[in-house]
Amino acid sequence: MxxxxSNRYMTRSIAKEIHPEIAMRLWNLIDERKxxxxxxxxxxxxxxxxxxxxxxxxHRQEQPSYSKxxxxELKHTVPIPSTIWCIDDGQSQMMLFPTDY
Known part of the structure; x- marks a missing residue:
């Protein structure tokens, strides 16, 4: 996983509402774990x-259990309150809000 x-995508709502600095930091957290x-x-x-x-x-996941x-400190935007999912279907990866699912 x-x-x-793999190709990485984001929903329109993520692209519109989440600053690229935050999106990249989240992908980087996944890459660091990998x-x-x-x-x-x-x-x-x-x-x-x-x-x-x-x-x-x-950052958390269910199987195996993980939470950290x-x-x-952001340099190009302000912090936000939100919940974001990243899903890997085996062929591509998608960043989305739970409401996009």
Whole structure:
């Protein structure tokens, strides 16, 4: 799951509402886990919060169970509260809001 060679897409609502800096940071968190040879579920969940003017990201998955959080200082945009999913169907990867599903 989540091979870097797969095509990556995003829904129109993600493209419209999520700054590219945030989207790239989320893809990078997945790539870092892949480089560490962690087992990735087909669904990666990112819960975004604002904390002290920074982006707090809670990254989790169900199988195998995983949860980790980061506090990220953004350079080109402001932090946002949101929930974003990244789904890998084996041929491509999609970033979307749960409401897009």
């Amino acid at each position: 989540f091979n870097k060679t 480089m560490e040879e962690d087992e990735l579920d087909y669904l990666q969940v990112f819960e975004l919060f604002i904390e002290d003017g920074k982006q707090l990201v809670l 959080q980061w506090l990220i």
